[in-house]
Amino acid sequence: MNRSLLLAALPLAVIHPAAAAPREAPSKERMRATVEKLVSFGTRHSLSSATDPVRGIGAARNWTAGQFAALSRECGGCITTERLSRRFIGPRAPDGVVIEDVLGIQPGSEPGRYVIVGAHIDSRVTDVMNVTSDAPGANDDASGVALVLEAARILSKHKFKATIVYAVFSGEEQGLWGATLLADTAKARGWQIDAMLNNDIVGNSVGQGGVVDANRVRVFSEGIRSSESLAEDMERRAIGGEDDGPSRALAKAIDGIADALPGKFDVMLDRRPDRFGRGGDHEPFLKLGYPAVRFSVGAENWDRQHQDVRTENGRVFADTIDGMDFDYLAKVTAINVATIARLAAAPAAPASASIAGALTRDTTVKWAAVPGAQSYRVRWRANDRQAWSDERVVTGATTTLLKNVPVDDHFVGVSAVGADGAESLVTFAGRDRG
Numbered sequence: 001m002n003r004s005l006l007l008a009a010l011p012l013a014v015i016h017p018a019a020a021a022p023r024e025a026p027s028k029e030r031m032r033a034t035v036e037k038l039v040s041f042g043t044r045h046s047l048s049s050a051t052d053p054v055r056g057i058g059a060a061r062n063w064t065a066g067q068f069a070a071l072s073r074e075c076g077g078c079i080t081t082e083r084l085s086r087r088f089i090g091p092r093a094p095d096g097v098v099i100e101d102v103l104g105i106q107p108g109s110e111p112g113r114y115v116i117v118g119a120h121i122d123s124r125v126t127d128v129m130n131v132t133s134d135a136p137g138a139n140d141d142a143s144g145v146a147l148v149l150e151a152a153r154i155l156s157k158h159k160f161k162a163t164i165v166y167a168v169f170s171g172e173e174q175g176l177w178g179a180t181l182l183a184d185t186a187k188a189r190g191w192q193i194d195a196m197l198n199n200d201i202v203g204n205s206v207g208q209g210g211v212v213d214a215n216r217v218r219v220f221s222e223g224i225r226s227s228e229s230l231a232e233d234m235e236r237r238a239i240g241g242e243d244d245g246p247s248r249a250l251a252k253a254i255d256g257i258a259d260a261l262p263g264k265f266d267v268m269l270d271r272r273p274d275r276f277g278r279g280g281d282h283e284p285f286l287k288l289g290y291p292a293v294r295f296s297v298g299a300e301n302w303d304r305q306h307q308d309v310r311t312e313n314g315r316v317f318a319d320t321i322d323g324m325d326f327d328y329l330a331k332v333t334a335i336n337v338a339t340i341a342r343l344a345a346a347p348a349a350p351a352s353a354s355i356a357g358a359l360t361r362d363t364t365v366k367w368a369a370v371p372g373a374q375s376y377r378v379r380w381r382a383n384d385r386q387a388w389s390d391e392r393v394v395t396g397a398t399t400t401l402l403k404n405v406p407v408d409d410h411f412v413g414v415s416a417v418g419a420d421g422a423e424s425l426v427t428f429a430g431r432d433r434g
């Protein structure tokens, strides 16, 4: 086949694999405009009007859908807008409410694989059942919605292997309902989710009491999959790997990606699923076994979350724009964009990996082949460490021998690497279960 015919036959993503690394910086002006617009709907409480054209969550969702449509027009229809809805009932909606998610979907060249970035559009004040008072929800979580829309704007100019879903959830404050709806939908449709990034409260650098934390974002992750079966749990107890579940591997990847970005903005790899005793929209995904993490600011300001807008003795209570830092939000957005770009450009992670080497000084590593992988990266570390310390690139094989790396004292993992160098998450190597 001559070259022009070959090019004509290939999808664009194959011709431009280097699209994995968008260099465009997030626009803090655009994100400020998004937050201002979302605040202008007065309240975005999940039980507020779904039909009022100017006030309430319905108007906010319609505006968001319009943003995805506008972005799609600029990329030749590369984003499909989809609205999911389901009726939920619970203590925080005793009469029931139709919860609706607004999705922008950017199909990739490898159907079936998905990377999701999400945030919740609903807001609240002190009383979670108050649907009428102004609930600006600037940082919680218009900041996350602004991040999702800005990520879509930047990434829609590039092509990827995995499909990217830009998700705007409702019903978070009533019970994580919008995220539950999308996780259930993903399961029903058979999506393979390579990563889910939940962004909730990502736009302030001044925390409670005036503490400044401007150069760090927390990324929360579970170490052991909450979806593990009893058999998997027993195996984990036998071989270790409490710090190497898929969500923890995702958090570690994000930490490395952030280190490689300019600006010395750090990821705090927070080793619990969420803040102490609290939860968020990544949880429904964890329950179904998908790798998912939560981004949240380094220092929260509780006077500026979930509060009736008021001033008491000179102390301001309000989740309003003046409590935000858009330089900070842009930096968190850049980490999300780089993470999505890498994982959506990379092959899938190996479905399985194993190690063996009893009674020898060497460890044999084997893993499942991954379609589209150009090479594999085998990583290992001594068992008293948390970060990978050594690595080997393997091409043209799905096994390798690590000489003088005793199996008893080392953790091992394997990732898949594409032609453009984009690397998947690391699959932890356990016992060969045949």
Ligand SMILES: [Zn+2]
Pocket: 120, 140, 141, 172, 200, 201
């Ligand atoms: Zn929130």
